Amino acid sequence: MPANLTHRYLNAEKAYRKASTLVEELECLNLMLRELPKHKGTDKLQAELKRKISRAKLALEKSSMASARSNLKIPRQGAGQVVIIGAPNSGKSQLMASLTGANSEVASYPYTTRSHLPGLMPWEDLFVQIIDTPPALSGVLSQDTLEIIRAADLVLILGDLGSDEGAEELLKILSEIQGGKTRLGCQSSIDRDQVGVTTTHTLLVWNKDDLLEANDRLDFFQETFKVADQALQRLITSVSLFTISAATGHGVVGLTNGIIQVLDVVRVYTKHPLQKDPDYEKPYAVKRGTCLIEVAKLIHQDLARDFRSARVWGTQVHDGTTVKGDYVVHDKDIVEILTH
Numbered sequence: 001m002p003a004n005l006t007h008r009y010l011n012a013e014k015a016y017r018k019a020s021t022l023v024e025e026l027e028c029l030n031l032m033l034r035e036l037p038k039h040k041g042t043d044k045l046q047a048e049l050k051r052k053i054s055r056a057k058l059a060l061e062k063s064s065m066a067s068a069r070s071n072l073k074i075p076r077q078g079a080g081q082v083v084i085i086g087a088p089n090s091g092k093s094q095l096m097a098s099l100t101g102a103n104s105e106v107a108s109y110p111y112t113t114r115s116h117l118p119g120l121m122p123w124e125d126l127f128v129q130i131i132d133t134p135p136a137l138s139g140v141l142s143q144d145t146l147e148i149i150r151a152a153d154l155v156l157i158l159g160d161l162g163s164d165e166g167a168e169e170l171l172k173i174l175s176e177i178q179g180g181k182t183r184l185g186c187q188s189s190i191d192r193d194q195v196g197v198t199t200t201h202t203l204l205v206w207n208k209d210d211l212l213e214a215n216d217r218l219d220f221f222q223e224t225f226k227v228a229d230q231a232l233q234r235l236i237t238s239v240s241l242f243t244i245s246a247a248t249g250h251g252v253v254g255l256t257n258g259i260i261q262v263l264d265v266v267r268v269y270t271k272h273p274l275q276k277d278p279d280y281e282k283p284y285a286v287k288r289g290t291c292l293i294e295v296a297k298l299i300h301q302d303l304a305r306d307f308r309s310a311r312v313w314g315t316q317v318h319d320g321t322t323v324k325g326d327y328v329v330h331d332k333d334i335v336e337i338l339t340h
């Protein structure tokens with residue numbers, strides 16, 4: 001064993017021996033490799049570390065594939081996936097009902113736990129998938145809920161204006177969740193420095209503003225937040241706020257528009273070359289900035305493979321303009337894809 005291992009290396013090695021998860025293990029191994037003095041005497045150790053790193057990566061990949069599979073419990077539907085979380089009794093199920101309305105299609109997939117219920121929120125000619133979650137008891141979300149948050153486009157975290165404990169309950173959930181690998185923030189991202197850490201775009205929704213005490217409580221809650229952990233304060237002030245009543249519907253339209261704005265999708269209607277009219281029944285919803293070839297892939301792999309050119313009708317181009325696969329689609333474009 002080479003004698004000149006640095007303190008930093010030895011500390012990383014100590015952390016590696018204590019690591020309880022694959023992610024931590026991999027982080028420590030990477031650190032050890034970085035801190036290892038590189039010379040002839042450490043050749044063997046270097047090789048061994050690299051072997052361990054690739055083994056840990058493989059194991060991590062396998063386990064994340066397994067968790068991706070468990071996400072299939074709730075197949076994605078519509079223009080985006082939005083999950084509602086919050087303390088028990090904050091009004092999650094009421095909000096779900098209010099957003100999805102009478103048209104809500106609560107699907108009973110065979111592998112769905114009865115407590116994670118998906119429904120569809122109509123918006124113009126699109127639908128957005130909304131998922132209700134079981135209560136976070138003592139601020140702790142179940143592993144299933146965390147996985148759903150990780151895969152979702154947006155989280156609505158509900159605060160309860162009907163309870164004096166509304167702010168504390170919210171802080172408890174936030175502190176629990178920010179301490180883990182699946183976090184909330186003012187935009188979605190994957191952390192490049194910390195393996196396994198992801199952030200899902202979140203809106204803070206104060207519910208029950210129909211109650212007389214609601215305004216006073218909200219003022220009082222601001223005081224509670226002032227003495228909270230700084231990271232949580234930053235989170236609370238960075239995310240967009242909505243104040244609603246899920247029961248009366250007050251503010252729900254504003255929230256719906258907020259959701260649509262975050263999802264930032266555009267609609268594309270397709271038209272078959274042999275047909276006169278486009279299919280207005282089934283718009284394809286894609287993120288703004290998506291190219292036509294990506295839309296073709298969504299429609300059918302073969303269509304993308306055999307793609308020759310397309311004609312587009314829309315507000316941003318002259319009717320029937322011929323475009324290539326790199327054309328960036330706009331909202332309400334009608335496209336006719338021509339193949340080889």
Ligand SMILES: Nc1nc2c(ncn2[C@@H]2O[C@H](COP(=O)(O)OP(=O)(O)O)[C@@H](O)[C@H]2O)c(=O)[nH]1
Nearest residue numbers: 088089090091092093094207208245246247248
């Ligand atoms: N006054 C008022 N009560 C509400 C509102 N939303 C929900 N509630 C009530 O709060 C209680 C809990 O609602 P629920 O949706 O079951 O909460 P969940 O446990 O978060 O799913 C129920 O008695 C609802 O009627 C609201 O906007 N205003």
Ligand SMILES: [Mg+2]
Nearest residue numbers: 092093094133
């Ligand atoms: Mg509920």
